[in-house]
Each structure stands twice: as C-alpha cells, then as structure tokens.
Amino acid sequence: HLGAENLHKVGAIGKAGYGWRTKLVDENGNQVAQGAVGELLLSGPGVMKCYYKNPEATAETFLDGWLRTGDMAMEDEDGFLFLVDRKKDVIITGGENIYPVQIEDFLRGHDKIKDTAVIGLAHKRLGEIAAAIIELKPGAVCTVEEIDQFCKALPRYKRPKQVFFDEVPRNPTGKIEKNKLRAKYAGENIVSAQIEDRQMVILSPIGSQKLHYLASLTYSNSLRLMTTREFSVTLESPLAFVLTASLCVSQQ
Numbered sequence: 001h002l003g004a005e006n007l008h009k010v011g012a013i014g015k016a017g018y019g020w021r022t023k024l025v026d027e028n029g030n031q032v033a034q035g036a037v038g039e040l041l042l043s044g045p046g047v048m049k050c051y052y053k054n055p056e057a058t059a060e061t062f063l064d065g066w067l068r069t070g071d072m073a074m075e076d077e078d079g080f081l082f083l084v085d086r087k088k089d090v091i092i093t094g095g096e097n098i099y100p101v102q103i104e105d106f107l108r109g110h111d112k113i114k115d116t117a118v119i120g121l122a123h124k125r126l127g128e129i130a131a132a133i134i135e136l137k138p139g140a141v142c143t144v145e146e147i148d149q150f151c152k153a154l155p156r157y158k159r160p161k162q163v164f165f166d167e168v169p170r171n172p173t174g175k176i177e178k179n180k181l182r183a184k185y186a187g188e189n190i191v192s193a194q195i196e197d198r199q200m201v202i203l204s205p206i207g208s209q210k211l212h213y214l215a216s217l218t219y220s221n222s223l224r225l226m227t228t229r230e231f232s233v234t235l236e237s238p239l240a241f242v243l244t245a246s247l248c249v250s251q252q
Contacts, residue, residue, distance in 0.1 A: 012080040013073075020044035022081065024073055029063050037084050037097070040073040041066035072099065089178060091120035091128045096157045098130055103158055107132060110150055112140040115168040117176045118160065121186055132160035133181055135168045 006012075016022045023031050024038030032038035047067045051057040061068055072084040084099045091098040100118035107116040115135040120128035136142055144163045151159045164185060169177040 009080050012082050015079050034075055037072050037074050039087055040069045040071045091130050093128050094126045098158055112136055112142045117168045117181055119181050129161040131162035133164045133166050
C-alpha cells in the first residue's frame with residue numbers, strides 16, 4: 001500500500017509495515033548498498049517459524065532468522081522497495097547479472113510483439129546467455145534481425161543472444177510458465193550439443209513417436225544468431241545425429 005501521497009512511487013511495493021523489517025542481501029548474505037539489487041529478506045510477526053519436520057528446507061529458507069523470499073529487489077533513497085525479478089530467474093552471463101523482467105518489459109515495447117519471456121541458456125564460456133522467446137501479434141511478421149536491431153538500445157550484455165518465435169505459455173493467474181520454456185529450449189527434455197560455443201543443434205520429439213524429431217540447426221557468429229534451419233527427421237540414435245550435425249555445422 002503506497003497511499004495517495006506516494007503516487008509518484010507507482011511500481012514500488014511500498015515499505016515494511018508496523019512490526020516488520022526488510023533488508024536486501026547479496027549472495028553471501030551481506031546487506032547491499034542502497035540502490036543496489038539484492039535478495040529481499042523479511043522479519044516480522046507473520047513470518048512462519050519453520051517447515052514442519054523438514055529442517056533442511058527450513059535451513060535453506062532462513063538466514064539468521066530472516067525469511068528469504070527469493071525475490072530480487074531494489075530500495076530507493078526514500079526506502080521504497082521495487083521488485084526486480086525472481087532470484088531463480090536471474091541470468092549470470094560473464095559475471096554480470098541480467099534480470100529477465102527488464103528485458104521482457106523492453107521487448108514488449110516493440111509494436112509487433114504480443115508477449116515475450118527471457119530465460120538463460122547454458123554457455124561454456126559465459127556461463128549463461130539470455131534467450132528471448134517472442135510471441136508475435138496476430139498477422140505480424142518479424143525477423144531475428146529486426147529484434148537484434150531493436151535491442152541495440154539495450155546495454156550489450158543485456159541483449160538476447162538467442163531469439164525464438166513461439167507462444168509464451170502463462171498459467172491461469174497470468175504468470176509466465178518459464179519451467180516449460182526451459183524444458184523446451186534449455187535442454188531439460190531435449191537432446192542438445194554445442195560445438196565451439198558457436199553452433200547448436202536441437203532435437204525436439206514430435207508428438208508421441210519417439211523416433212520422430214524436429215531438428216533445428218542454429219548458425220551463430222560471435223554469439224549473435226544468424227539463421228536457423230528446421231526440418232523433420234526419423235532416426236534411431238538422436239545423440240549420434242546431433243553430434244554429426246554439429247560437426248558439419250562447425251566446418252562451414
């Protein structure tokens with residue numbers, strides 16, 4: 001609750017109420033400076049004491065008596081808190097923290113984009129890279145090159161290094177189902193291989209037939225997506241196909 005006198009703070013979640021305390025900490029549990037982003041911790045009369053008969057979960061959830069919310073937030077000069085993103089969704093690329101919500105809000109400013117979600121994809125050298133899943137407005141046509149040009153307004157390290165045009169799944173409350181997107185694009189339920197950090201081949205099962213796949217060969221240059229080719233294949237050894245295709249791509 002902000003109050004009518006704080007309309008200029010729209011976007012904030014407010015301040016701690018009576019009897020409550022908040023603080024923002026880094027990965028080591030140290031309080032961050034004002035204006036910096038950290039994990040939001042809570043202390044107050046409404047905080048639970050523990051997980052019933054689950055000391056491990058309790059230990060993970062509390063830090064010196066403070067409840068770890070898993071939310072990343074920033075406190076302004078007046079003490080108002082602004083949520084930035086969920087901690088589990090933060091992408092760490094080359095030592096820099098990327099908050100997907102910031103990129104998603106930026107991309108939704110494109111006149112052809114209906115919805116978007118940003119997730120992290122594993123990368124050998126950088127740790128992770130940002131990937132944008134973009135759902136276009138009905139009838140709209142857009143290319144990766146257009147998105148790349150649009151994103152030049154972002155700092156270089158925040159620009160999505162992979163772009164996929166697809167539907168963005170949301171649950172009944174409107175929350176993006178990033179677990180489904182990670183399963184589809186981050187390799188949790190697909191066979192994937194990456195060669196020299198520049199070429200990627202992904203196989204996704206088609207329907208219920210385990211030997212039928214949609215193969216996606218992505219050619220990239222200096223981590224910037226150039227082109228993707230997709231085709232259907234039927235094979236007995238998906239992994240062998242991925243490795244063979246990857247080697248072919250790397251030789252081009």
